[in-house]
Each structure stands twice: as C-alpha cells, then as structure tokens.
Amino acid sequence: DQQVKQNSPSLSVQEGRISILNCDYTNSMFDYFLWYKKYPAEGPTFLISISSIKDKNEDGRFTVFLNKSAKHLSLHIVPSQPGDSAVYFCAASAHGQNFVFGPGTRLSVLP
Amino acid sequence: DGGITQSPKYLFRKEGQNVTLSCEQNLNHDAMYWYRQDPGQGLRLIYYSQIVNDFQKGDIAEGYSVSREKKESFPLTVTSAQKNPTAFYLCASNNDRNYGYTFGSGTRLTVV
Numbered sequence: 001d002q003q004v005k006q007n008s009p010s011l012s013v014q015e016g017r018i019s020i021l022n023c024d025y026t027n028s029m030f031d032y033f034l035w036y037k038k039y040p041a042e043g044p045t046f047l048i049s050i051s052s053i054k055d056k057n058e059d060g061r062f063t064v065f066l067n068k069s070a071k072h073l074s075l076h077i078v079p080s081q082p083g084d085s086a087v088y089f090c091a092a093s094a095h096g097q098n099f100v101f102g103p104g105t106r107l108s109v110l111p
Numbered sequence: 112d113g114g115i116t117q118s119p120k121y122l123f124r125k126e127g128q129n130v131t132l133s134c135e136q137n138l139n140h141d142a143m144y145w146y147r148q149d150p151g152q153g154l155r156l157i158y159y160s161q162i163v164n165d166f167q168k169g170d171i172a173e174g175y176s177v178s179r180e181k182k183e184s185f186p187l188t189v190t191s192a193q194k195n196p197t198a199f200y201l202c203a204s205n206n207d208r209n210y211g212y213t214f215g216s217g218t219r220l221t222v223v
Contacts, residue, residue: 004153006153009151020209032209034211036211040215041113041217041219042216042217043117043122043198043201043203043214043215043216043217044154044198044201044212044214045214046210046211046212049209049210049211051209059172072123089153089154091211093208098144098156098159098169099208099211099212100156101146101153101155102153103152103153104153
C-alpha cells in the first residue's frame with residue numbers, strides 16, 4: 001500500500017499560470033516533506049521542503065502548503081515556465097526513518 | 112564541486128550475467144541509498160547504508176547486493192536472480208534529512 005500518493009500522473013499548464021501539484025500521505029508519523037524535480041535521464045534535484053511544525057514554506061516561485069489534518073501537501077509554482085516541465089516527486093519521512101517517495105506527476109508547461 | 116558520480120550512464124547486460132553499478136560521493140555523507148525507478152512507480156528503495164561496513168535491505172532488495180567498504184563508495188550488484196532488472200537506477204546520499212537526499216545522475220540498465 002502506497003504511503004505517499006500523487007494521484008495525478010500528469011498535468012498541463014499554460015506558461016505564466018499557476019501549477020498546483022498535489023500529494024497525499026497515509027502515515028501520521030511523517031513529519032518532514034520534500035519536493036524533487038526530475039528531468040529525463042537525470043537524477044532528481046531538491047526543490048523545497050517543509051516541516052510538520054509549519055503549514056507553508058516559500059522559495060521564490062515555489063511554495064509548499066501542508067495540511068496535516070487532511071494529510072495533504074501541495075506545491076505551487078507561480079508563474080510557471082517552460083523549464084519547469086519535468087516530473088515532480090513528493091517525499092515524506094518520519095523522524096529517524098528513510099524518505100518514502102510518491103510515484104510522481106509529470107508537469108508540462110505549454111508556451 | 113561536491114557531488115555523486117554514477118557510472119556508467121548506460122549499461123547493457125545479457126540475461127544470466129551479474130553486473131555492478133558504481134556510485135561514488137565526495138560530500139562526506141554518512142548515509143547512501145540505491146533506488147530503482149520504473150514508469151509510474153516512483154522511486155523504490157533497494158538498499159541503504161547509514162555507516163561504513165553496514166547496510167540494510169530496502170523494499171525491493173531481492174536479486175541485488177551491495178557493499179560499503181569505504182565512506183565514499185556504495186556499489187550495487189544486480190545479480191542474475193533479479194527477474195526484471197531493466198530500469199533506471201539512482202544512487203543518493205545525505206547527512207541531515209533537513210536537506211533531503213543528493214542524487215546522482217543515474218544508470219540505465221537494459222537486459223538484452
């Protein structure tokens with residue numbers, strides 16, 4: 001059973017608009033969350049993180065929101081750019097445990 | 112520059128052969144990991160090592176083996192017992208989970 005779910009395999013957004021990528025988790029012990037971006041044939045690169053003591057973290061065009069009661073987090077990209085087209089992975093960890101990754105969402109930003 | 116180097120980038124293996132994927136890091140990280148990526152399945156953990164000379168099985172360790180004789184190196188051997196080895200393999204390392212994992216650029220293994 002997947003502990004970290006990304007229910008949208010793909011998402012298409014117009015350049016300049018907002019991209020919203022969603023992630024749900026089942027393990028209430030998870031207390032730290034990451035988003036990674038991955039281009040084809042490359043390793044994932046770290047984007048942004050959030051601890052369970054916060055409900056929002058912002059870094060430039062990227063903002064992550066955490067709703068602990070719903071066990072849901074989302075990544076907002078504003079404004080979206082063609083270079084943002086990639087697969088985005090959500091990952092979660094309980095203290096002292098390895099990160100668990102979701103299956104990823106492929107984002108396509110259309111010019 | 113510090114980072115993780117995986118080699119080779121592409122690897123072809125005949126059925127029944129063992130093959131070893133290289134992973135080297137110069138980040139002075141204690142922990143290292145091997146993941147496998149298949150389409151639609153995200154990253155699945157094969158093996159991990161928190162310290163030299165120690166490693167643990169991940170979720171899909173069957174058909175794989177590892178060693179951790181040096182802090183910098185964590186090679187993965189895909190044995191003939193692995194039934195479906197064709198995949199993209201990623202090595203990662205970290206010291207502090209607040210910074211997540213640093214990943215290598217991956218090795219694509221194809222069984223021919």
